[in-house]
Amino acid sequence: MMRRATATATVPAIALALVALLPGGVATAHGGGETLxxxxxxxxxxxxxxxxxxVPAGFVPVFTENVSRHGSRAATSGEDGELVLALLAKAGADGALTSAGKAFGAEVQGLLDAMAKVGYGELSGRGKQELRDTAARLRKRLPALFGAMPAKNERIDVVSSGKGRAVDxxxxxxxxxxxxxxxxxxxVGPARTDADLLYFHKSAGGAAYRDYLANDQRLAATLKKIREQPRTDAAARSMLRKLFSASFVNRMTAADRVxxxxxxxxxxxxxxxxxAEGDWHMDRYIDSRDASWFGYLDDAESFYEAGPGFNDSDITYRMADVLLDDLFRQVEAKKAGTSEFGAVLRFTHAEEIMPLAALMKLPGSERPASPSRPYxxxxxxxxxxxxxxxxxNIQWDVFRKGSTYLVRMLYNEKETAFKAGCRPVSRGSFFYNLDELERCFDRAKAAR
Incomplete structure (x- = not known):
């Protein structure tokens, strides 16, 4: 989710900035469990x-629903690649490229060409396969449900944010x-769009949230403090030194290096x-320790902008109420006999998955940060x-025996307990009585 200061500039502007401020016409643009x-x-x-x-004895599957992020995709623009190519070109003209830097340009250009062919922001071949494989596992997991749907004429509802990669x-x-x-x-019903449900961070219900992103001084100060740690410039130097000469890197300001x-x-x-579009070798040019640090900076931004955030505020995730409400509403309609669906399939974005996970207190999303102790x-x-x-993805499978309905949750296809305070049907079980979940999530209050 990185939102760099250069992100609002055009590619030519960035390239010019990177080629203007260093001596000789080189410019810069101002601007435990590590993951890469x-x-x-x-x-x-x-x-x-x-x-x-x-599945507990006597229970049969009667419904399933999901909330899924779109699959793997191309970058949303070529801005980063064009910025890097401009810098490589200038360094090349100055004789300031390392042997790795000379090879890196072809790698970057190949990746940009592949992403342009796929379409910036669109599903890649890998992303398409991820969704196909998840669907195949869903059907294999619940053969009785899907096998009975044609005879019962139960429909499959497909709804998305309306953005191309989610629709696809x-x-x-x-x-x-x-x-x-x-x-x-x-x-399979005609695919429909519901931005209020699946793009809520940009819809009417997210107005207060957008104000938080734009104007909250504590958020800005916290992210600035995290970003401006000495290790950031050190990691930037280390990363760039693989591609450029030491003198070239030293002539850049710290902000431009970052x-x-x-x-x-x-x-x-x-x-x-x-x-699926090429055999890339980025790890030849970037040390995993440096990548991990920039991965942390990206995670910190996501944590405060769409995850658990600060421990005295729910602004980052309370807007996900609309999505949690719909998950319950669909199961309750099935129990009431008013649903025409055997499956409800929703396709959305990380900006919806992260706050929903925080709202539901899914594993990894239970702990916000103290304002005095950054993430x-x-x-x-x-x-x-x-x-x-x-x-x-978050998936709920629903099973019935007589008038009793059980719900099992899978989070990225792992059996997952509901939040603390929700009691499963037996100790250690991942199956929950729907009545218990309604109590635990205070659905009576939510309905008022």
Whole structure:
């Protein structure tokens, strides 16, 4: 989620800035459990389905629903790549490139060409496969549910934020379901858009949140304090020294070094998402220790802007109420006999998954930070790579026996307990009575 000071500038402006302030016409643009790619981490399921707990005796699956982030994608623009290419070109003209720097330009250009072909911000080949594979595992997990849906004429509702990569994720997901069982085809409803539900951080319900991002001085001061630690410039120097001569790097200001290093890191972080389009070797040019530091900076921004945030405020996640309410509403409609759906499939973005995880207190998202003690990897387990990687998902499977309904939650396909205070049907079980979840989440109060 990095929002660098250069992010609002055009690529030519950035390139000119990087080529103007150093001697000779070189310019700069002002501007415990470590993870390398933060929220750009490609998806993988977190548990083998063969190890899931057995469904309690007599219960049959009657409904399933999800909230899924879109799959792996290209970068949203070519800005970082163009910035790096401009800097490499200037250094080359000055004779200031290392052997690695000389090779890095071709790697960057190849990645940019591949992303332009895919479409900036659009699903990559890997992203499409992530969604297809998740759909296949869903159907395999609940064969009785999907097998009974055609005879019961229960529909599959598909809803997204309306953004291209989310819409396409829904398409890939449902195509995989239908490919495995063509009888499901007529049940897949026309895909619909609900930005209030699945893009709430930019919708009317997120107005206070957007004001927090733009104007909260404590947020700005905390992120500035984290970003301006000495290690940031040290990591930037280390990263850039692999590509450029020491004198070239030394002539840059600290802010310009960090801006350039962040651009390099962003290319490093997005490359795994583009693995179907090319064989990239970013790890040849970037030390994992430096990448980990910039991954931490990215995680810190996500933590305070869309995760648990400060321990005296819920501004970063209370707007996710609309999504949690819909999860409950769909299950309650199934129990009441008023639902026409056998499955409800939602496709959204990291900016929705992270606050929903914080609101639900999912593993890793239970602990906000004290204003006096900023978030670090050492004292907080929150990681973008596990909370909201590409194609991350929260799934609720619903089972019925008579008038009793049980809910099992999977978080990135791992059986996951509901928050503290919610009692499962038995000690250690991942199955919860719907009535108990309504009590635990105070649904009676929410309905008023």
């Amino acid at each position: 790619y933060a929220t750009k981490t490609p998806y993988r399921p977190q548990q083998d389905a063969r190890t899931y707990q057995r 994720s829904g398409t890939e997901f449902t195509k995989a379901l239908v490919a495995a069982d063509p009888a499901l085809g007529p049940l 801006a350039a290093a962040e651009a390099v890191y962003s290319l490093y972080a997005i490359a795994p998402s583009m693995s 670090t990897y050492a004292d907080n387990v929150w990681r973008g790579s596990s909370v909201a990687p590409m194609a991350s």
